[in-house]
Amino acid sequence: MSNPSDHPQPPGTRRPPIAWTGIIDRYAEFLPVTDATPVISLHEGNTPLIRVDRFVEACGGGFELWLKFEGLNPTCSFKDRGMTLAVSKAVERKAEVVICASTGNTSASAAAYAARSGLKCVVLLPKGKIALGKLAQALMYGATTIAIEGNFDDALRIVRELGETGKVEVVNSVNPVRIEGQKTAAFEICDQLGCAPHFHFLPVGNAGNITAYWRGFKEFHTAGRVDRLPRMFGFQAAGAAPIVEGHKIDHPETVASAIRIGNPASWQGATDALNESKGSIEKVTDEEILEAYKLIARTDGVFVEPASAAALAGIFRCAKEGKIPEGSIISATMTGHGLKDPDTAISSAGFEATVLKPDTREVMKAIGL
Numbered sequence: 001m002s003n004p005s006d007h008p009q010p011p012g013t014r015r016p017p018i019a020w021t022g023i024i025d026r027y028a029e030f031l032p033v034t035d036a037t038p039v040i041s042l043h044e045g046n047t048p049l050i051r052v053d054r055f056v057e058a059c060g061g062g063f064e065l066w067l068k069f070e071g072l073n074p075t076c077s078f079k080d081r082g083m084t085l086a087v088s089k090a091v092e093r094k095a096e097v098v099i100c101a102s103t104g105n106t107s108a109s110a111a112a113y114a115a116r117s118g119l120k121c122v123v124l125l126p127k128g129k130i131a132l133g134k135l136a137q138a139l140m141y142g143a144t145t146i147a148i149e150g151n152f153d154d155a156l157r158i159v160r161e162l163g164e165t166g167k168v169e170v171v172n173s174v175n176p177v178r179i180e181g182q183k184t185a186a187f188e189i190c191d192q193l194g195c196a197p198h199f200h201f202l203p204v205g206n207a208g209n210i211t212a213y214w215r216g217f218k219e220f221h222t223a224g225r226v227d228r229l230p231r232m233f234g235f236q237a238a239g240a241a242p243i244v245e246g247h248k249i250d251h252p253e254t255v256a257s258a259i260r261i262g263n264p265a266s267w268q269g270a271t272d273a274l275n276e277s278k279g280s281i282e283k284v285t286d287e288e289i290l291e292a293y294k295l296i297a298r299t300d301g302v303f304v305e306p307a308s309a310a311a312l313a314g315i316f317r318c319a320k321e322g323k324i325p326e327g328s329i330i331s332a333t334m335t336g337h338g339l340k341d342p343d344t345a346i347s348s349a350g351f352e353a354t355v356l357k358p359d360t361r362e363v364m365k366a367i368g369l
């Protein structure tokens with residue numbers, strides 16, 4: 001295809017811009033929007049799909065692994081895909097206030113898109129349990145930020161009750177429009193690979209995303225854009241694995257705060273995705289999560305948040321157990337950027353910078369030259 005920027009620009013003219021203007025513009029035909037929907041976008045989506053051969057080698061090799069790096073969205077997590085649609089629909093309905101419960105990334109995204117649209121935003125966070133980068137975002141974007149002395153599930157219950165008053169628009173993934181926006185990541189993976197993967201791996205918290213991906217893959221298949229469906233593999237953290245255990249967890253615990261959820265809102269959607277795709281859901285320990293978190297940064301230069309690494313820990317284990325057929329094409333969602341949670345990064349890296357006098361010889365000695 002000819003690229004407008006490859007041609008010289010005649011004096012006094014302006015070349016047509018090459019612009020990505022977000023997931024609603026790109027995939028409108030698959031989304032619940034009309035010409036009357038005001039599109040509130042920060043140009044989310046179009047995130048890179050990165051092939052990570054060195055990580056695969058560390059797993060023992062034999063398959064292709066492609067990471068959908070959702071940390072490169074405008075607020076650095078996949079939540080922006082659902083939020084552009086949820087806030088656009090809220091504006092269309094003439095709402096004035098959007099509200100959400102959040103382990104952090106939903107609030108960061110809601111706050112940004114609310115700011116972009118001029119809506120007020122209220123976020124309810126579990127007190128003391130939110131990664132520093134996410135809190136910084138909610139505060140910077142100007143959301144009214146309330147810390148609940150409880151966990152995410154407590155905050156979501158309150159938000160649902162407030163939603164029933166009809167005075168606020170709930171933008172959690174219980175809002176069906178969020179799932180619609182999030183399914184566009186599956187479309188992009190198919191477009192970027194040129195086919196559907198054989199397997200898709202992702203972390204599972206509230207289970208909105210696994211529901212959304214499965215819907216996206218199915219819709220692209222029905223539309224004839226791909227000729228097969230992937231099997232879906234979800235991973236929960238061992239201390240917060242209600243779907244794996246088959247019951248609610250009252251006090252979920254894990255280092256991966258984005259999936260520290262004991263009673264997933266989209267439980268049924270996850271179960272359907274797993275059954276229909278002949279997939280499975282398993283749990284990984286915090287140790288496995290942190291190992292994979294460090295490994296992917298060091299093998300391939302991809303820095304993700306701990307929750308995203310749950311999917312990588314799952315791939316690592318499946319590969320070691322010989323469960324991945326030779327030649328498989330695998331995609332995995334890297335849900336959020338590593339910089340969201342600097343405390344976990346610094347404590348996991350396990351060392352501090354070496355402090356030296358400003359002297360070249362001392363530096364040479366320290367690095368062994």
Ligand SMILES: *Cc1c(COP(=O)(O)O)cnc(C)c1O
Pocket residue numbers: 077078079105106173203204205206207208209210258259305307308335336337
């Ligand atoms: C929200 C989130 C998840 C979990 O997604 P669900 O849709 O709740 O299952 C995982 N990782 C990150 C970084 C998130 O922000």
